[in-house]
Amino acid sequence: MANESNTKSMSMIVTKGSLDWAYPPFILATTAAAMGLNVTMFFTFYGLTLLKKKLDMSVTTLGNPAMAMPMFGMHMGMPNIVSMIPGVDAAATAMMKNLIKKKGVASIEELRSMALEADVKMIACQMTMDLFEYSLDDMIEGPVLGGAATYIDNATKCDINLFI
Amino acid sequence: MIRASPPKQGPRSSRGLLDSRLRGNERKNPSDTQTARNKRDDIMADVVLDAKGLNCPLPILRAKKALKDVAVGGTLEVLATDPGAVKDFEAFCRATGNELLASKTEGKTFSFVIKRTS
Numbered sequence: 001m002a003n004e005s006n007t008k009s010m011s012m013i014v015t016k017g018s019l020d021w022a023y024p025p026f027i028l029a030t031t032a033a034a035m036g037l038n039v040t041m042f043f044t045f046y047g048l049t050l051l052k053k054k055l056d057m058s059v060t061t062l063g064n065p066a067m068a069m070p071m072f073g074m075h076m077g078m079p080n081i082v083s084m085i086p087g088v089d090a091a092a093t094a095m096m097k098n099l100i101k102k103k104g105v106a107s108i109e110e111l112r113s114m115a116l117e118a119d120v121k122m123i124a125c126q127m128t129m130d131l132f133e134y135s136l137d138d139m140i141e142g143p144v145l146g147g148a149a150t151y152i153d154n155a156t157k158c159d160i161n162l163f164i
Numbered sequence: 165m166i167r168a169s170p171p172k173q174g175p176r177s178s179r180g181l182l183d184s185r186l187r188g189n190e191r192k193n194p195s196d197t198q199t200a201r202n203k204r205d206d207i208m209a210d211v212v213l214d215a216k217g218l219n220c221p222l223p224i225l226r227a228k229k230a231l232k233d234v235a236v237g238g239t240l241e242v243l244a245t246d247p248g249a250v251k252d253f254e255a256f257c258r259a260t261g262n263e264l265l266a267s268k269t270e271g272k273t274f275s276f277v278i279k280r281t282s
Contacts, residue, residue: 030221030225031221034256035256104217104246
Protein backbone atom coordinates (compact mmCIF):
# COMPACT_ATOMS: atom_id res chain seq x y z
CA MET A 1 0.00 0.00 0.00
CA ALA A 2 1.26 3.48 -0.78
CA ASN A 3 2.38 5.23 2.37
CA GLU A 4 0.54 8.34 3.50
CA SER A 5 2.93 10.84 1.94
CA ASN A 6 2.55 9.22 -1.49
CA THR A 7 -1.23 9.13 -1.49
CA LYS A 8 -2.73 11.82 -3.66
CA SER A 9 -5.92 13.56 -2.73
CA MET A 10 -8.71 15.31 -4.55
CA SER A 11 -11.40 17.69 -3.43
CA MET A 12 -14.31 19.06 -5.36
CA ILE A 13 -17.10 21.55 -4.87
CA VAL A 14 -20.40 20.29 -6.30
CA THR A 15 -22.78 23.14 -7.06
CA LYS A 16 -25.28 21.72 -9.52
CA GLY A 17 -28.04 19.18 -9.19
CA SER A 18 -29.39 18.42 -12.64
CA LEU A 19 -29.04 14.94 -14.12
CA ASP A 20 -26.36 15.95 -16.60
CA TRP A 21 -24.32 17.79 -13.99
CA ALA A 22 -24.63 15.02 -11.41
CA TYR A 23 -22.41 12.67 -13.39
CA PRO A 24 -19.04 14.45 -13.51
CA PRO A 25 -18.57 14.73 -9.73
CA PHE A 26 -19.61 11.16 -8.96
CA ILE A 27 -17.69 9.59 -11.83
CA LEU A 28 -14.54 11.49 -10.93
CA ALA A 29 -14.92 10.79 -7.23
CA THR A 30 -15.50 7.05 -7.61
CA THR A 31 -12.74 6.62 -10.18
CA ALA A 32 -10.26 8.62 -8.11
CA ALA A 33 -11.13 6.58 -5.05
CA ALA A 34 -10.65 3.39 -7.08
CA MET A 35 -7.21 4.64 -8.04
CA GLY A 36 -6.22 5.17 -4.44
CA LEU A 37 -6.84 8.88 -3.92
CA ASN A 38 -8.43 10.39 -0.83
CA VAL A 39 -11.50 12.18 -2.10
CA THR A 40 -13.60 14.88 -0.47
CA MET A 41 -16.78 16.23 -2.03
CA PHE A 42 -18.27 19.48 -0.79
CA PHE A 43 -21.92 19.87 -1.77
CA THR A 44 -23.38 23.35 -1.91
CA PHE A 45 -26.40 25.08 -3.46
CA TYR A 46 -28.09 22.84 -5.96
CA GLY A 47 -25.49 20.16 -5.39
CA LEU A 48 -27.27 19.50 -2.10
CA THR A 49 -30.13 17.87 -3.98
CA LEU A 50 -27.71 15.10 -4.95
CA LEU A 51 -27.55 14.08 -1.30
CA LYS A 52 -31.28 13.56 -0.89
CA LYS A 53 -32.54 10.12 0.03
CA LYS A 54 -34.76 9.93 -3.02
CA LEU A 55 -33.07 11.35 -6.09
CA ASP A 56 -35.26 13.09 -8.61
CA MET A 57 -32.98 14.76 -11.10
CA SER A 58 -33.98 16.16 -14.43
CA VAL A 59 -32.51 17.98 -17.39
CA THR A 60 -33.86 20.96 -19.27
CA THR A 61 -33.48 22.02 -22.86
CA LEU A 62 -33.75 25.66 -21.77
CA GLY A 63 -30.46 27.50 -21.87
CA ASN A 64 -28.56 24.36 -22.86
CA PRO A 65 -27.36 25.37 -26.32
CA ALA A 66 -24.88 22.52 -26.59
CA MET A 67 -27.40 19.85 -25.69
CA ALA A 68 -28.05 17.74 -28.77
CA MET A 69 -29.54 14.29 -28.25
CA PRO A 70 -29.14 11.47 -30.72
CA MET A 71 -32.62 11.24 -32.23
CA PHE A 72 -33.89 10.04 -35.59
CA GLY A 73 -30.39 9.11 -36.69
CA MET A 74 -28.87 12.54 -36.09
CA HIS A 75 -28.15 14.87 -33.18
CA MET A 76 -30.97 17.26 -32.45
CA GLY A 77 -30.96 20.31 -30.29
CA MET A 78 -34.04 22.24 -29.24
CA PRO A 79 -34.68 25.97 -29.53
CA ASN A 80 -35.30 27.54 -26.09
CA ILE A 81 -38.91 28.30 -26.90
CA VAL A 82 -39.71 24.60 -27.21
CA SER A 83 -38.96 24.11 -23.50
CA MET A 84 -41.99 26.29 -22.75
CA ILE A 85 -44.24 23.53 -24.04
CA PRO A 86 -45.46 21.44 -21.13
CA GLY A 87 -43.87 18.01 -21.13
CA VAL A 88 -40.81 18.81 -23.25
CA ASP A 89 -38.39 18.92 -20.32
CA ALA A 90 -39.92 15.77 -18.88
CA ALA A 91 -39.46 14.09 -22.25
CA ALA A 92 -35.85 15.26 -22.44
CA THR A 93 -35.25 13.86 -18.97
CA ALA A 94 -36.84 10.54 -19.89
CA MET A 95 -34.77 10.42 -23.07
CA MET A 96 -31.57 11.07 -21.15
CA LYS A 97 -32.40 8.38 -18.57
CA ASN A 98 -33.14 5.90 -21.34
CA LEU A 99 -29.86 6.62 -23.07
CA ILE A 100 -28.02 6.16 -19.80
CA LYS A 101 -29.60 2.79 -19.18
CA LYS A 102 -29.16 1.66 -22.79
CA LYS A 103 -25.45 2.48 -22.85
CA GLY A 104 -24.68 0.68 -19.62
CA VAL A 105 -23.75 3.83 -17.71
CA ALA A 106 -24.16 3.57 -13.96
CA SER A 107 -27.05 5.34 -12.28
CA ILE A 108 -26.32 8.17 -9.87
CA GLU A 109 -27.69 6.11 -6.98
CA GLU A 110 -25.21 3.36 -7.78
CA LEU A 111 -22.30 5.78 -8.16
CA ARG A 112 -23.24 7.52 -4.95
CA SER A 113 -23.33 4.33 -2.91
CA MET A 114 -20.05 3.20 -4.48
CA ALA A 115 -18.52 6.51 -3.47
CA LEU A 116 -19.66 6.05 0.12
CA GLU A 117 -18.33 2.48 0.13
CA ALA A 118 -15.00 3.77 -1.13
CA ASP A 119 -14.78 6.16 1.82
CA VAL A 120 -15.26 9.32 -0.19
CA LYS A 121 -15.84 12.09 2.35
CA MET A 122 -18.96 14.08 1.68
CA ILE A 123 -19.53 17.45 3.29
CA ALA A 124 -22.81 19.33 3.01
CA CYS A 125 -22.51 23.09 3.13
CA GLN A 126 -24.08 24.24 6.38
CA MET A 127 -25.03 27.65 5.06
CA THR A 128 -26.95 26.49 2.00
CA MET A 129 -28.61 23.72 3.99
CA ASP A 130 -30.04 26.46 6.21
CA LEU A 131 -30.78 28.65 3.22
CA PHE A 132 -32.93 26.07 1.50
CA GLU A 133 -34.25 24.70 4.77
CA TYR A 134 -32.82 21.21 4.37
CA SER A 135 -31.86 19.13 7.35
CA LEU A 136 -29.48 16.19 7.53
CA ASP A 137 -32.50 13.93 8.04
CA ASP A 138 -33.56 14.63 4.46
CA MET A 139 -30.19 13.41 3.27
CA ILE A 140 -28.62 9.98 2.99
CA GLU A 141 -26.38 8.61 5.71
CA GLY A 142 -22.80 9.68 5.33
CA PRO A 143 -22.42 13.41 4.67
CA VAL A 144 -21.42 15.70 7.50
CA LEU A 145 -22.01 19.42 7.81
CA GLY A 146 -19.27 21.93 7.19
CA GLY A 147 -18.59 25.45 6.10
CA ALA A 148 -16.33 27.25 3.67
CA ALA A 149 -13.39 27.18 6.05
CA THR A 150 -13.72 23.39 6.34
CA TYR A 151 -13.56 23.11 2.58
CA ILE A 152 -10.60 25.47 2.21
CA ASP A 153 -8.63 23.84 4.98
CA ASN A 154 -9.09 20.49 3.28
CA ALA A 155 -8.40 21.87 -0.19
CA THR A 156 -5.03 23.33 0.74
CA LYS A 157 -3.85 19.77 1.35
CA CYS A 158 -5.33 18.29 -1.81
CA ASP A 159 -3.51 17.72 -5.08
CA ILE A 160 -6.58 18.16 -7.25
CA ASN A 161 -9.24 20.78 -6.53
CA LEU A 162 -12.25 20.99 -8.78
CA PHE A 163 -15.23 23.29 -9.04
CA ILE A 164 -18.15 21.55 -10.74
CA MET B 165 -20.76 -12.13 -13.40
CA ILE B 166 -17.68 -12.16 -11.29
CA ARG B 167 -16.27 -15.34 -9.92
CA ALA B 168 -14.64 -14.61 -6.63
CA SER B 169 -13.34 -18.06 -5.85
CA PRO B 170 -10.25 -18.37 -3.65
CA PRO B 171 -7.35 -18.10 -6.06
CA LYS B 172 -5.02 -20.29 -4.04
CA GLN B 173 -7.03 -23.39 -4.98
CA GLY B 174 -4.92 -25.61 -7.22
CA PRO B 175 -7.20 -27.87 -9.30
CA ARG B 176 -9.98 -26.15 -11.20
CA SER B 177 -12.37 -29.08 -10.88
CA SER B 178 -14.07 -27.89 -7.69
CA ARG B 179 -15.30 -24.76 -9.48
CA GLY B 180 -17.16 -26.78 -12.10
CA LEU B 181 -20.78 -26.30 -11.03
CA LEU B 182 -20.62 -22.61 -10.27
CA ASP B 183 -18.69 -21.77 -13.41
CA SER B 184 -21.21 -23.16 -15.84
CA ARG B 185 -23.74 -20.56 -14.72
CA LEU B 186 -21.57 -17.53 -15.16
CA ARG B 187 -21.84 -15.49 -18.31
CA GLY B 188 -18.75 -15.39 -20.45
CA ASN B 189 -16.94 -17.87 -18.27
CA GLU B 190 -16.47 -21.18 -19.98
CA ARG B 191 -14.45 -23.16 -17.43
CA LYS B 192 -16.86 -26.02 -16.97
CA ASN B 193 -14.48 -28.85 -16.11
CA PRO B 194 -10.76 -29.54 -15.96
CA SER B 195 -10.51 -30.88 -19.51
CA ASP B 196 -12.11 -27.72 -20.91
CA THR B 197 -9.67 -25.65 -18.94
CA GLN B 198 -6.75 -27.61 -20.29
CA THR B 199 -7.85 -27.12 -23.89
CA ALA B 200 -8.46 -23.46 -23.29
CA ARG B 201 -5.04 -23.10 -21.80
CA ASN B 202 -3.42 -24.81 -24.73
CA LYS B 203 -5.25 -22.67 -27.28
CA ARG B 204 -4.25 -19.40 -25.69
CA ASP B 205 -0.58 -18.84 -25.26
CA ASP B 206 -1.14 -16.06 -22.78
CA ILE B 207 -1.81 -15.89 -19.08
CA MET B 208 -4.67 -17.76 -17.41
CA ALA B 209 -6.12 -15.46 -14.78
CA ASP B 210 -7.25 -16.51 -11.30
CA VAL B 211 -10.44 -14.49 -11.47
CA VAL B 212 -12.34 -13.33 -14.54
CA LEU B 213 -14.54 -10.25 -14.48
CA ASP B 214 -17.08 -9.75 -17.23
CA ALA B 215 -17.65 -6.02 -17.60
CA LYS B 216 -18.96 -6.18 -21.16
CA GLY B 217 -21.74 -3.71 -21.87
CA LEU B 218 -20.74 -1.47 -18.97
CA ASN B 219 -19.49 2.03 -19.56
CA CYS B 220 -17.02 4.28 -17.74
CA PRO B 221 -16.42 4.22 -14.82
CA LEU B 222 -17.93 0.82 -14.09
CA PRO B 223 -15.19 -1.39 -15.60
CA ILE B 224 -12.59 0.27 -13.35
CA LEU B 225 -14.81 0.28 -10.28
CA ARG B 226 -15.80 -3.36 -10.70
CA ALA B 227 -12.17 -4.30 -11.34
CA LYS B 228 -11.12 -2.53 -8.17
CA LYS B 229 -13.69 -4.49 -6.20
CA ALA B 230 -12.72 -7.75 -7.90
CA LEU B 231 -9.05 -7.22 -7.14
CA LYS B 232 -9.84 -7.40 -3.45
CA ASP B 233 -10.70 -11.07 -3.97
CA VAL B 234 -7.44 -11.81 -5.76
CA ALA B 235 -4.46 -12.88 -3.65
CA VAL B 236 -1.39 -10.68 -3.80
CA GLY B 237 0.54 -11.91 -6.83
CA GLY B 238 -2.62 -13.32 -8.40
CA THR B 239 -4.20 -12.11 -11.62
CA LEU B 240 -7.54 -10.71 -12.67
CA GLU B 241 -8.79 -10.79 -16.22
CA VAL B 242 -11.29 -8.13 -17.22
CA LEU B 243 -13.45 -8.29 -20.34
CA ALA B 244 -14.92 -5.00 -21.47
CA THR B 245 -16.58 -3.43 -24.49
CA ASP B 246 -15.94 0.19 -23.44
CA PRO B 247 -13.21 1.55 -25.75
CA GLY B 248 -12.19 4.05 -23.06
CA ALA B 249 -11.23 1.11 -20.86
CA VAL B 250 -7.98 0.59 -22.78
CA LYS B 251 -6.43 3.83 -21.60
CA ASP B 252 -8.28 3.65 -18.29
CA PHE B 253 -6.73 0.35 -17.25
CA GLU B 254 -3.26 1.58 -18.17
CA ALA B 255 -3.82 4.61 -15.95
CA PHE B 256 -5.41 2.53 -13.20
CA CYS B 257 -2.42 0.23 -13.04
CA ARG B 258 0.00 3.17 -13.13
CA ALA B 259 -1.80 4.85 -10.25
CA THR B 260 -2.32 1.80 -8.06
CA GLY B 261 0.99 0.07 -8.74
CA ASN B 262 -0.71 -3.08 -10.04
CA GLU B 263 0.81 -4.60 -13.15
CA LEU B 264 -1.01 -4.69 -16.47
CA LEU B 265 0.19 -8.00 -17.90
CA ALA B 266 -1.87 -7.99 -21.09
CA SER B 267 -4.18 -5.71 -23.00
CA LYS B 268 -5.80 -7.29 -26.03
CA THR B 269 -8.53 -6.46 -28.51
CA GLU B 270 -10.67 -9.31 -29.82
CA GLY B 271 -13.19 -7.83 -32.21
CA LYS B 272 -15.33 -5.53 -30.10
CA THR B 273 -14.16 -6.94 -26.79
CA PHE B 274 -11.10 -5.76 -24.93
CA SER B 275 -9.42 -8.01 -22.44
CA PHE B 276 -6.98 -6.97 -19.76
CA VAL B 277 -4.98 -9.08 -17.36
CA ILE B 278 -3.99 -7.31 -14.17
CA LYS B 279 -1.63 -8.66 -11.55
CA ARG B 280 -2.22 -7.56 -8.01
CA THR B 281 1.02 -6.36 -6.50
CA SER B 282 -0.05 -5.23 -3.06
